[in-house]
Structures are given as structure tokens and as C-alpha cells.
Amino acid sequence: MDALTKILNAASELFRQYGFKTITMDDVARRAGISKKTLYQHFANKGALVSTSVEWYKDHLSEACLKAMQESENAVEGMVRTAVLFDQVIQQLNPLSMLELERYFPDSFLKFKTSLQTKDVVSIAENLQRGIEEGLYRSDLNIPFLSQYRMEISLMVFYPSLLVENRTNIQQVAQAISEHFLYGIMTTKGVRLYTKYKDKYFKEATRI
Numbered sequence: 001m002d003a004l005t006k007i008l009n010a011a012s013e014l015f016r017q018y019g020f021k022t023i024t025m026d027d028v029a030r031r032a033g034i035s036k037k038t039l040y041q042h043f044a045n046k047g048a049l050v051s052t053s054v055e056w057y058k059d060h061l062s063e064a065c066l067k068a069m070q071e072s073e074n075a076v077e078g079m080v081r082t083a084v085l086f087d088q089v090i091q092q093l094n095p096l097s098m099l100e101l102e103r104y105f106p107d108s109f110l111k112f113k114t115s116l117q118t119k120d121v122v123s124i125a126e127n128l129q130r131g132i133e134e135g136l137y138r139s140d141l142n143i144p145f146l147s148q149y150r151m152e153i154s155l156m157v158f159y160p161s162l163l164v165e166n167r168t169n170i171q172q173v174a175q176a177i178s179e180h181f182l183y184g185i186m187t188t189k190g191v192r193l194y195t196k197y198k199d200k201y202f203k204e205a206t207r208i
Contacts, residue, residue, distance in 0.1 A: 003038055007034065008052065008053050009032070011032075012056065014028060015050070015054075018094055047105060050105045065123060068081035069127055075127050075134055076194050077193070080202075083175070090170050095158070124146075124147040135189055136190035150181055154177065157177070175202075
């Protein structure tokens with residue numbers, strides 16, 4: 001593994017675990033097993049490191065979600081598999097991370113939001129269209145609105161709200177949001193498949 005990949009791995013792990021505010025360049029160098037000199041050869045300051053590491057990790061997640069969608073037998077399986085991936089991310093994430101990114105590194109947060117719009121919302125829209133064609137989703141769906149809506153409600157779990165009480169209940173809230181969204185768009189045929197995939201993938205995820 002080259003030095004840059006080590007740095008990005010270490011930084012993204014630390015930021016997910018502890019948030020963006022308290023982690024220092026020293027912490028990242030230590031976790032990556034490199035010298036501070038090497039770290040500063042790649043990144044002039046913490047802001048630059050945050051920007052690149054967030055983009056790098058976000059691209060990794062987007063690729064994983066897209067792969068899950070493309071490899072799925074149908075649209076419902078694709079939605080369930082991406083929901084499981086999202087749950088795994090939540091389990092590793094400090095609840096304050098998103099708030100700190102938005103407050104202390106607004107440019108990086110804006111890039112993150114832009115990436116959601118250009119990649120993830122598009123992927124959701126494609127899944128909705130596929131589900132309609134497969135007879136698994138209702139034919140009267142407003143795809144532009146619902147693809148945006150699905151992304152927005154997914155992000156709710158990263159912000160303090162009446163729904164999210166503590167770290168342990170974040171995953172439960174995320175699963176409930178995903179399930180209620182799907183029940184609102186699926187046909188009877190889609191619901192039958194959802195029950196099958198839910199039992200399969202979420203049970204497998206709990207064993208990881």
C-alpha cells in the first residue's frame with residue numbers, strides 16, 4: 001500500500017470514529033504509520049486532508065452501492081443491499097461527524113453534498129425506473145422527487161432529532177426509514193420480494 005492510500009485510510013477511519021474536530025495531523029500520521037514529514041508532503045494542512053479523505057471515502061461508498069445495485073437480480077434486492085451497506089457505515093460513524101464536517105469544513109461538506117446529487121441521487125432514480133419496469137414499484141412514482149427525497153431522509157440519522165436519541169438507535173431509525181420508504185413505493189409483488197431479501201441480507205449483516 002502506497003503512502004497516500006495509507007494516509008487516506010487512516011484519516012477516514014479516524015474521522016469516522018472520532019469526528020473531524022479533535023483529530024490532529026499527528027493522530028493521522030501515527031495511525032498511518034508514517035512520519036509527519038511524509039504526511040505534510042502530501043497535504044499542506046488538515047483542511048486539505050479532510051477534503052481529500054472525505055471525497056475518497058465517499059467515492060468508495062458510491063462505487064460499492066452502485067456495484068450492489070448492478071449485481072442485484074432486481075430493483076428491490078438492489079435497494080435492500082444498499083440499505084445494508086448504509087447500516088454498516090452507520091455502525092462505524094461518530095454521530096457528530098456530519099455536523100462537524102458541515103460546521104468546521106464547509107467546503108468539504110459542500111463537495112460531499114454535490115457528490116450525493118451527481119452520483120447517489122442518480123443511482124436511486126435509475127433503481128426506481130428499473131423497479132417500475134420490473135413491476136415491483138408503483139407505476140405512478142414521481143422519480144425526480146422520490147430519488148431526492150430518499151437521499152434526504154437517509155441523511156436525517158446524522159443530525160440530532162426527535163427520531164435519533166443515541167448512537168444505538170441510529171441504525172434502527174435508518175432501517176425504519178428505508179423500510180417505510182420501500183413500502184410506500186412497492187407493488188404486492190415487490191413486497192413479497194422485499195420480505196425475502198430483508199430476511200436474507202439483514203440476517204447476514206448481523207453475523208458480520
